[in-house]
Amino acid sequence: xxxxxxxxxxxKLEAVKEILEECEANGVMxxxxxxxxxxxxxxxxxxxxxxxxxxxxxxxxETVIPKEMAKTIIDKIVSEINTGNYGDGKIFVYDVEDAxxxxxxxxxxxxL
Amino acid sequence: xxxxxxxxxxxKLEAVKEILEECEANGVMxxxxxxxxxxxxxxxxxxxxxxxxxxxxxxxxETVIPKEMAKTIIDKIVSEINTGNYGDGKIFVYDVEDAxxxxxxxxxxxxL
Amino acid sequence: xxxxxxxxxxxKLEAVKEILEECEANGVMxxxxxxxxxxxxxxxxxxxxxxxxxxxxxxxxETVIPKEMAKTIIDKIVSEINTGNYGDGKIFVYDVEDAxxxxxxxxxxxxL
Ligand SMILES: Nc1ncnc2c1ncn2[C@@H]1O[C@H](COP(=O)(O)OP(=O)(O)OP(=O)(O)O)[C@@H](O)[C@H]1O
Ligand SMILES: Nc1ncnc2c1ncn2[C@@H]1O[C@H](COP(=O)(O)OP(=O)(O)OP(=O)(O)O)[C@@H](O)[C@H]1O
Ligand SMILES: Nc1ncnc2c1ncn2[C@@H]1O[C@H](COP(=O)(O)OP(=O)(O)OP(=O)(O)O)[C@@H](O)[C@H]1O
Ligand SMILES: [Mg+2]
Ligand SMILES: [Mg+2]
Ligand SMILES: [Mg+2]
Numbered sequence: 001x002x003x004x005x006x007x008x009x010x011x012k013l014e015a016v017k018e019i020l021e022e023c024e025a026n027g028v029m030x031x032x033x034x035x036x037x038x039x040x041x042x043x044x045x046x047x048x049x050x051x052x053x054x055x056x057x058x059x060x061x062e063t064v065i066p067k068e069m070a071k072t073i074i075d076k077i078v079s080e081i082n083t084g085n086y087g088d089g090k091i092f093v094y095d096v097e098d099a100x101x102x103x104x105x106x107x108x109x110x111x112l
Numbered sequence: 113x114x115x116x117x118x119x120x121x122x123x124k125l126e127a128v129k130e131i132l133e134e135c136e137a138n139g140v141m142x143x144x145x146x147x148x149x150x151x152x153x154x155x156x157x158x159x160x161x162x163x164x165x166x167x168x169x170x171x172x173x174e175t176v177i178p179k180e181m182a183k184t185i186i187d188k189i190v191s192e193i194n195t196g197n198y199g200d201g202k203i204f205v206y207d208v209e210d211a212x213x214x215x216x217x218x219x220x221x222x223x224l
Numbered sequence: 225x226x227x228x229x230x231x232x233x234x235x236k237l238e239a240v241k242e243i244l245e246e247c248e249a250n251g252v253m254x255x256x257x258x259x260x261x262x263x264x265x266x267x268x269x270x271x272x273x274x275x276x277x278x279x280x281x282x283x284x285x286e287t288v289i290p291k292e293m294a295k296t297i298i299d300k301i302v303s304e305i306n307t308g309n310y311g312d313g314k315i316f317v318y319d320v321e322d323a324x325x326x327x328x329x330x331x332x333x334x335x336l
Contacts, residue, residue: 002321003204007253017166027149027202029119029172037251054241060253064204078329086327090251090335092227092288093322097114098205103198105190111202115316129278139261139314141231141284176316209226210317215310217302223314 001096001109002070006061007035008089012081013059019080020063023073026112029062039086056087064096066109113208113221114182118173119147120201124193125171131192132175135185138224141174151198168199176208178221225320225333226294230285231259232313236305237283243304244287247297250336253286263310280311288320290333 006016013030020028034055044050065073074091082088101111118128125142132140146167177185186203194200213223230240237254244252258279289297298315306312325335 003206008326021152028147029170030146030167031143031172031255034254035252040245055254058253060255074324078324078326081326082329084327088325088327090326091322091324092320093324094206094227094318095321096204097207098203100186100190100203100205101200102120102190102193102202103196103200105194115318133264140259141282142258142279143255143284206318208316209319210315212298212302212315212317213312214232214302214305214314215308215312217306 001064001099001112002067003062003064003094003096004070004073005092005094006063006077006089007033007058007091008061008081009087010057010059012089013061015081016059016061016077019073019076020061023069023076025063025065025069025073027063031060031062033058033060037087037090058089064099064112066112113176113211113224114179115174115176115206115208116182116185117204117206118175118189118201119145119170119203120173120193121199122169122171124201125173127193128171128173128189131185131188132173135181135188137175137177137181137185139175143172143174145170145172149199149202170201176211176224178224225288225323225336226291227286227288227318227320228294228297229316229318230287230301230313231257231282231315232285232305233311234281234283236313237285239305240283240285240301243297243300244285247293247300249287249289249293249297251287255284255286257282257284261311261314282313288323288336290336 099111147170211223259282323335
């Protein structure tokens with residue numbers, strides 16, 4: 001199994017959720033984070049003054065899926081979420097040793 | 113070492129913490145998330161109207177433990193948290209490469 | 225690639241961010257969590273009454289980096305964040321299978 005950790009702008013949350021549902025990912029964990037990527041924040045104008053915005057609000061969507069679903073989901077996110085602008089987001093992929101459904105005690109892919 | 117990522121209903125947080133203390137897990141990280149599992153949310157009645165609740169508030173409890181403690185903790189959570197109803201929660205298990213205690217600079221299991 | 229998960233007191237966030245920038249880590253995800261470590265909380269006095277504080281607010285800083293940068297960053301955090309007091313914090317290290325930049329579709333270290 002794999003965990004995809006998908007970090008996007010908050011306004012992209014609905015689009016990511018739709019992609020995950022279309023791809024039949026079975027569950028998600030969503031949290032609000034603050035972050036920066038390669039641009040390390042940027043400069044903003046507010047009432048005539050420039051100031052540095054170092055941390056931006058982002059949404060983190062995590063989903064645990066069978067290994068063979070990862071490529072399809074990643075490719076679909078890249079093609080549908082990509083605007084060509086900085087800050088479109090990142091996907092990190094991790095290995096998952098086991099999953100357990102508490103209701104039934106099932107382990108592994110059965111538990112997804 | 114292993115990380116257990118335990119996702120349960122907020123009202124189960126105290127029970128999970130108690131199990132972890134009984135099992136002598138040495139630490140926890142707790143965060144509030146929103147999520148859905150296999151049922152992808154459900155339908156709720158509010159003032160006579162049905163509407164779809166897609167994301168539910170959940171609590172995520174993470175604990176990093178020696179590998180050989182994982183089974184005991186998982187089994188205890190399954191047997192004590194399980195109500196037989198949908199939405200009892202999930203446990204995901206990850207491998208942990210290293211742990212470091214910042215106060216002492218210790219690495220590995222000594223640092224747990 | 226590796227993920228460092230750095231848990232510190234909220235007042236240490238700026239110091240951790242500075243270390244990560246000096247070490248040229250390319251991005252961070254920051255979240256607020258509640259936690260306890262080995263001391264399982266502690267006893268506090270409030271208006272003459274002792275009570276147990278079991279969960280303390282902490283900040284979690286996650287950064288995904290090339291494997292060979294991990295040691296430098298960890299050593300710098302240990303030497304600069306360490307006060308010698310309990311609760312200085314923890315670093316957990318995980319393997320990362322892949323990283324993807326959504327804007328470009330790049331994979332792997334190129335995407336960091
Ligand atoms: N190396 C990293 N480690 C941890 N989190 C990261 C990393 N890179 C990006 N992130 C997270 O992803 C969010 C979005 O990053 P972003 O899309 O700006 O990536 P980027 O590499 O800068 O790509 P781009 O050049 O297209 O902006 C960041 O705000 C941060 O929370
Ligand atoms: N595959 C998954 N990936 C990521 N998070 C998940 C996944 N499955 C469940 N979760 C998280 O766990 C929470 C609880 O899930 P839940 O107990 O409903 O799992 P389930 O598989 O639907 O089991 P049940 O059929 O017993 O309800 C969800 O709200 C979600 O945050
Ligand atoms: N084994 C663990 N699993 C998960 N989270 C942990 C673990 N140990 C510590 N943490 C997290 O790190 C935070 C800081 O821990 P802390 O610095 O108190 O570690 P410690 O092992 O008790 O070291 P010290 O003895 O120096 O206090 C905790 O509040 C908790 O959120
Ligand atoms: Mg960027
Ligand atoms: Mg469910
Ligand atoms: Mg401690």
